[in-house]
Amino acid sequence: MKKISTKIAAFILIAILICACNAVKRVPDGKLLLTKNEISANNKSVKDENVFDQLYQKPNSTFLGYRLRLNLYNLANLKADSTYQAKFTNNPGKFERKSKWLSVKQVNRLGKSFWYYGIHEFLKKTGEPPVIVDKERTDKSLLRLKYYYFNNGYFNVAAAYKIDTLSIKKAKVNYEITPGNPYFLDSIKSNILTPVLDSLYQTIASNTFIKSGNQYKTDDFENEKNRITNHFRNHGVYYFQPNYVTFDIDTINKVNLANINLLVGNYSFQDGDSTRTEPFKIYKIIDVNIYTDYSPSSNMMNITDSTTYKNFNLYSQGKLKYKPRAITNAIFITKGGLYADNKTVLTTRYLNNLKIFNYPSIQYEVDKRDTTAQSLIAKVYLTPRKKYSFGTTLDVTHSNIQDFGIGLSVSETIRNVFNGAETLEIAARGNIGSSKDLANPKDNFFNVVEYGLDLKLNIPRILMPFNTDKIIAKSMIPSTLITAGFAKQRNIGLDKENFTGALSYNWTPKINHTARFDLFNIQFVKNLNPKNYFNVYGSSYDALNELSKEYNTNPSYYNNPLDKDLLIEKGTLGFTDDVLTGNANFLKPIDPADFQAVKSIDERRLRLTENDFILATSFTFSKTTKKDLSDNNFYLFRTKLESAGTLLTAFAKTTNQTKNFSGNYEIFNLEYSEYIKTEFDYIKHWDLSKEKIFAFRSFFGIAIPFGNSNNIPFSRSYFAGGSNDNRAWQPYSLGPGSSGALNDFNEANMKIAISGEFRFKLLGSLKGAVFADAGNIWNVLDNVVDVNSTFTSFSDLKNIALGTGFGIRYDLSFFVIRFDLGFKTYNPANEIDKRWFREYNLANSVLNFGINYPF
Known part of the structure; x- marks a missing residue:
């Protein structure tokens, strides 16, 4: 208790120190701390983040409205070294006294300790120095604002700013913009000097970014320039560059209208001391040469082996180590074809994907044998990785x-x-x-x-x-x-052995699309210790044990006459067999509900202890708009369809295989699983700017047994709860339905999950999040008959659980460490009038630890 009180007191003391900090403590005299930027356009406040991003100076960051990082910086001693030394300069005897029980070296090293030095370095790095209003940067900000509006069609924009002093050493900057009326595009014309380029342009002219009636935007002109360049360079125009595309914008005698003339000049090149121009040419590939063991560190290539395969020339400095097809399959640059940038990129991508070469180099040179100078030799240089x-x-x-x-x-x-x-x-x-x-x-x-x-x-x-x-x-x-x-x-x-195999x-199919077809996916799960079932699944044992005390008359099933607890495994199996067969005397007639309970316990035991053989075929497709790791505005869609056991059943029927006593087919003396399973997963992220992100996920999955099975194998079933699911429940502790997770490791064959999470920056690499997770699992179309666990109609959606909470994340760049605290907000396992907020407290909360974001 004393330790807790000390921690609370220390926390309160730190809080008081931070709150008592003077925000302008390190603002020099005559300077002003920037506390706010305001932008108005035509006397109306602007909230657009794109506009605020033009500013060079922004106020210190805040946490819940408080400048935490600024005040942490203000707590630091910026001259910790000199402060430590000053203690001894002003009091020489103090240094001598310390040196008697510590060495001179240790006293000097003490100045670099965390208490004297490290804590101040931490505060400086974690904190932020005060942002001082700077006239030069404010002038640059004003200029960038004018450019921003100009680039969006406001050609007559006017701008000014004023600095308002708020209190001692504090100020805000007001930027006042008068954009005027925007300009719109009127007539669009093109003037392309090279006829062959003009013909190429006409095939894509209708897809232009520059259209009559649109408001002028510089970005549209840049996009059009890049679009034209890509089209030309993908159709043989080897020497074409974006700078050959220019636009003449005519606003003379126009009222907020601009005529656009697209200009593409001829090819300009250096010929000796003079510059010449000539029409652009379309280049074809005359040869594709592949050097399979190129060394970047060597300037010489001693070719000793070569071959030609399907118009590709392969060269090697030693014996050629690759089947030609393996390399040429990755080359999309073809002899006789036109030069194309996209083929170069695709070739590089494919070769890199082989993972047997370092990043390839592809170069082109004009074939001097061609008098028309319209032929290129493609040279592909491959550097093998270590075998x-x-x-x-x-x-x-x-x-x-x-x-x-x-x-x-x-x-x-x-x-x-x-x-x-x-x-x-x-x-x-x-x-x-x-x-x-x-x-x-x-x-x-x-x-x-x-x-x-x-x-x-x-x-x-x-x-x-x-x-x-x-x-x-x-x-x-x-x-x-x-x-x-x-x-x-x-x-x-249960101690398992797991054998797997897949083709x-x-x-x-397209960029950012992936497809996977598993012709077969085999899994054989062998339980090595099924006798340990009731030691593992304690809830099943407890339920069976309580029933035995009501009915059992066989003393050999008990551990002792006093406790009358069932022995594992003799007692549990013996009592279960007696009830299900009816071949025993009981203390009283078996109640139908209790008979069904014993039957359900035994069915679950058999399902979770039996060896599984799964032969599945599946197709998985995914699509994403995510461009790279820094992209926070994207969606991801994934779907999967899986069928198991169908081929085995077809084979068994075709070959007239006999069924076992349960009416099922077997392979290797083992009943195989037969089911169909489908999943849909959708994730969407919205970038709200200022490192604020809203992430959403929805998931639906269902596996339906049929034919040779009346249940789904444990390894293919669904569970709910955990750090990547509903974070207010522990893994396997939610559902099925409103049953209240009566069993250990609860699972089912249908799942719905929906999550939303708002992520924001706290301090540096420390991030925060608030979240809401909804979902549950149910049994459907299998051998489970408990009405609380099964999904029979849409009215069962009322049993979707809701968890809410908050978390912190620390970004280590290569992965994220995550802690989430989840609270049970709506628990379908409770009575109907006690489901909302009855367990919304720390005692019933769940702390989750995870690596990387949950979705």
Whole structure:
């Protein structure tokens, strides 16, 4: 209690110090602290962030209206070194006394300690120096404002500013803009001196950014210039550059109207000491030369091996190590074709995607053999990566199963393994972790163990017995991925072995579109310790144990006559079998509801302990508008359709296989899973400026068993709760429906999730967020009959749970560390009149730790 009181007192003291800070403490005499910028246009206040972005000077940042970073800076001693030394200069005896029980070196080093020096450096780096009103920067801001309005068609803009002193050493700057009336585009004409370019332009003229009636915007002219340049350079005009496109803007004798004349001159080049001009030429590719083992560090190339394949010339300084097709498939520059920038970019992208070369270099030179000087030789320089590379990674992990984990993996990558640009990766991994939810009678901290071996073979083409180029063109950068893996784990007490294998095809139909087709995806899950089920799933054991005390008469099922707790596994299985078969005497007749409860417990035990064999085929498609990592204004859509067991059933019926006693087909003496599953995931981010972002996510998934199955395997089912889901609930602790998560590791076969999160900057790399998460899981069309857990109609949407809360994030640039505190706002497991805000308190809150953003 004493420690807590001390912490509270320290917190209050720091708060008082910060609040008591004088904001103008470090503002020099005669200077003014900038507290606010105001912009008005035609005497109306402007709120547009694009306009405020033109200003060179902006006030110090605030947190909830308070200049926290400024005041942190003001708390710092800017001359901590000299202050420390002054203590001894003014009192020499003090230095001698300290040096007696500390050495002279230690006394000097004390000045660099955190208390004397480090804390002030921290305050300076975390804080912000005061923003002083600067006339030169204010003048530049005014000029940029005028340019901004001019570039948006206000050619007669006038601007002024005035500095208003608010109090001692504080001021705001008022920018007053008088834009006048904007100019609009009137007639649009073009004058292109090279006839062949004029013909090319006419094919795209209708898609121009510059249209009669539009308000003048400089950006439209830049976009049009780039559009024309791209079109010309993609149709053979090798020497064309954006500076050849100019615009004549005529406003003479016009009232807020401008006539536009698009001008494209002839090609200008240096010929000796003089400059010449001539019409632009269309260039064709006469040869494509590929140098497969180019070394940038060497100026000489000693070619000893070469071959020609489909009009491509391949050269090597040693023996050619690649099958020609493997390289030429990645080259989109073709002999006899026109020069095109987009083909160069696509070739570079494909070659880079092979991951067997360093970034390729593609150069063009005019063929001196062509007297018309309209032929180019394309030279592709490839620098191979090392054939073998070894890698290790050490990870600290947090997941829905593990509270804490340490993972080590080692891998060996072999490039061009079959001389067809294939890449083979062999990886071994191991992981130890801790889980408080794991059945752990010995109370070991590291109670999760996993190790495995994975093989991945990537082939840079569609591996099929027939040609697929007409279906999936090579411009879509297709590839085939063959994977196989084995893993053994002890994570939820049943101790599993997991065998996986897949044959997948990947391609990109368009930029920012991806498609994946898994011809087959095999998973075999073997439970090594099914007898431990009731030790792991304690809620199931408790429910069964309570029922046994009402009905059981067999003393051999109990641990002792006094407690009468069922033995695991003799008692649990014995009592369950007695109830379901009716071959026993009971203390009283079995109530139908209790019979159904025992049946449900046993069905869940069988489902979660049985070995699973899944043979699935799936198709996944995703589309995003995200341009790069810094893009915060985008959307992502992903959908997946998966079918499992259908091929096996078709084969069984065709070959007249017999069913087992349960009426199901088997493979390797094991009932295989049969279901169809579909998912839809949509994420949208809005950039609200000033590092404020609103992020939204919606997810719907459903898996329907049929034929050989009446339930979905645990590995293919859905759960709710956790750091990447509804953050007001722990993983697996929400749902299904309004059942109240009666079981351990609750899961179901349908899920709805909707989340919204507002993200904002706090201090430097420290970010904040407020969020709302809604959703739940349900059983539908499977063997679960509990009405509280099943989805039967749209009225069950009333059981969607709502969690709200706030969080902090620390951006380390390569990943984000995240803490979220979620509160149960609407809990469908409670009685109808007690669902809203009854658990909205710290006692029922959930603290989540995560890596990177939840969506």
